[in-house]
Amino acid sequence: MKKIGILFILTLLFACNDEHLERFPQSDITEKNFFSNVDDLKTYSYQFYDYINPSYWDRPSDNTTVEKGSIKSLMLGAVTSDNIGGWGWGQLRSINYFLDNYKNAEGLPEEISKYGAMGHFARARFYIGMVKTYSDVPWYSHVLNTNDEEELYKGRDTREMVVDSIIADLDFATQNLTNEESKVMLSKWVAYAQLARFCLYEGTYRKYHAGETDLHVTKEPAYFLNKAVEAANAIMQSGEFAISTVGGPDESYANLFNGGANLAENPEMIMFKEYEDDKKEHGAELVLDFENGISRSMADSYLKLDGTFVPKAETEITPLNDIFTDRDPRMKQSLMMPGYTLPGRNSPYKLSLGKTGGYGQIKFMPKEEDTHWDGYMTVHTDLPLYRYAEVLLIYAEAKAELETLTQNDLDLTINLLRDRVGVGHLSLNPPVDPVLDAQNPGITTSQKAELLEIRRERRVELFAEGFRYTDMMRWKQGTVFEKAQQGIYVPSTGLVDITGDGEADYFISDDGSNQPANLPAGVTILLANSDDSPLYLENGKSGHIMFKIEQNGLGTFQEPQYYYRPVPSSEVLLNPNLEQIFGWN
Incomplete structure (x- = not known):
């Protein structure tokens, strides 16, 4: 059984994505005949870009109606270690193979270090996904060989050790990546943005999940929150980026996502992904009402133009045709207003109420009609990966959690985002929206009122960019999934x-x-x-x-168990040292 286990694990660790094979010589790739110069490093590093992909919706989360996918199965008890997938390590093997050999190349040291930093960045992102899913996981910093039985059969390393290693990889990337001219390339600013993003995640996760028995950590949340502030501040002080106002208050926000702005020249882009007609396309045409609508909860999050919140009594009785009046312009640039027409069409689009029940999402819907509308994956607008707005939100949230947020901080972050669309400013000690307060239990900071509004701003500004589920998990809001969402x-x-x-x-x-x-x-x-x-x-x-x-309930979100996933039982059978934690045994 032990020999079979080794072979099985090696198959996983040595698996490689076929789509990348065409980029390499068809003969055997070895450190001796391939990693000889900087061009070899560049060729190999192409695959690291394939690991970074944008999102254009918020499934699953409280931003959507009806479809809850795997979360719904989880809460109904249908997900077990016997039927769950995942636990794939092929991507890590490719990354570690590069990191084991890139220093063999000849060339300028700074060029070699730059490509090495891309490998460290890729490994950090891989392990961030593993930590979010499993918490404790084995850390592998080198490619395993058939005689590495101790490593092949090792148990989980602690979350503390893995997180420290992730941050070390990202620190290496910030110091060795360069200030690239092209915003489709990995740069030092992308590394700083990823470091800020992860440190905010880890700091708030440890704060709101404190006391979980199997959360094997020692560093305090403040350590990570301070690192998030430092990384975000490095970008803010660089002078390289600014909030885009191209198109004015009524279009500047939407233009970032619908093809209305040239992202290569846009000051807000830290990194974006290029798409091309008939060659590399995506499926953003599905966001309108393919499977789910946008929830009342999301729609109600938008402020009035003067920066005040809409009382619940108003949202209880406001029909679709009136709800956009006097609201944050990001609302009508994200959700479908009555009268919306698809590019190239003459009649207003009719939402599939019987299927989705909610508002239609138009954020990421292409602005131009030179997009094929019949089929899947037929849109070629460029999409953001890392943008300056997120960095500002990270800075503000971390400062509020640290209880060091000032009015100047708000003016440099939240109020810049509101200025883009002409919404009233946020000041210290704002009135507390009771609905927002009820949606965000467990906040302990003395700057709770400010933090609530920063969380609202994050929800609105980053809507449909794939952050909401992770935010709900780090803020320990999984039980929200037990509540049925409402539509229009x-x-x-x-x-x-x-x-x-x-x-x-x-x-x-x-x-x-x-x-x-x-x-x-x-x-x-x-x-x-x-x-x-x-x-x-x-x-x-x-x-x-x-x-x-x-109507009869959506199931129970078991805490803390459902914030994590089990290792597939087949893997535990092969390696009993991979013990299940958080109740998954």
């Missing part, structure tokens, strides 16, 4: 206009019996509150759209 508000059953043209688009019926004899052309019937309907209205004949599949 419907004043009453009957004919409903959602495209804003004054003509009915849907007939929402109680049970089908009150359907008029002659429905206008193009009107879709939705049954509410009947046995055959997937949806219902929260108040019976009015209210926010909700879904029957969630």
Whole structure:
């Protein structure tokens, strides 16, 4: 069994992604015949860019309706160590192979160190994903050989040791990467942004998950929060970046995501990913209402133009056609307003209410019509990977957690983001929004009021960029997934206009019996509150759209267990030293 285990693990550790093979010589690649010069290092490093990909939605999270995917399966007890996937190490093997051999190349020392820094950056990102998923994991800094039985069968290293190693890799990257002219290339500023991002994550994770028995850590949260501030400040003081205002308050935010801005020349981009028609495309055309809508919770997060929050009493009764009035312009640049038309189309887009129930997402929907709309992965707009706005949010949040936030800090961060869209400034000691307070339990900092608004700003500014789930996990908000999300508000059953043209688009019926004899052309019937309907209205004949599949509960989010995932049982069978933790045994 032991020999079989070694062979199986080696298969995982030595696996390599086939799509990269065409970039290398077809003969055997060895440290002797390949890693001989800087060009070899450059060629090998191409694969590191394939490991960094953007996101264009927030699934799963409280920003979306209905579809909860793996989280829903988790809470219903359907995820076990016997059926879970993951635990792949092929990417790490490729990275460590490079790090074991890059110093053999001949060339300028600074060039060799630059490419080495790319390997350290890639390894840090790999392990960040592993820590977020499993917490304690084995740390491998070199490629394993068949005779490395002790390493092959080692147990988990502590989270403390792995996190320290991640930060060491990122520190190396900040010191050895360069200030690249091209924003599609890894640079020292990308490394600083990743360091700030991870240190904020780890500092807040340790703070809000303190006391978990299997969280094997010793350093205090403040250590990481201070490092997050330092890394973010390095970027802020560099003078290399600024918040983009191209297009003015009504377009500048959206232009970062819909192809309206040249990201190569945009001052906010620290790094972005290039796409090209018919060659390298993505699937952002699916965000509008492919599987889920955007939740009421997300829509209610947007402030009024003067910087004040919308009272809950207003959001309880505001229909779709009115909710965008006098709101933060990022709302109408992110969510579909009535009357929205797809590029190249003439009639307003009609949301699939029966499927998603919520608001439509237009953030990341292409602005131009030279995009194929029929099919999957057909969009070629460039997408941000690291942008200056996130750095400002990291700085402000870490300072508030450290209880050192000043008005000057707010003016250099949050208020720059609000200035972009013309929203009123945030000041120290703001009034507390009771809804926001209830959504964010467990805050202990003396600057709680400011932190709540910084979290709101983060949710709004980084909406659909893939941060929300991780934020919920680090803030220990997993139980939010137990609550059914709501969609748009419907004043009453009957004919409903959602495209804003004054003509009915849907007939929402109680049970089908009150359907008029002659429905206008193009009107879709939705049954509410009947046995055959997937949806219902929260108040019976009015209210926010909700879904029957969630009516009887969504399951239980077991804390702390569900903040982590188990190692597949097949791996534990091969290596019993990989003990399950956080109750997954």
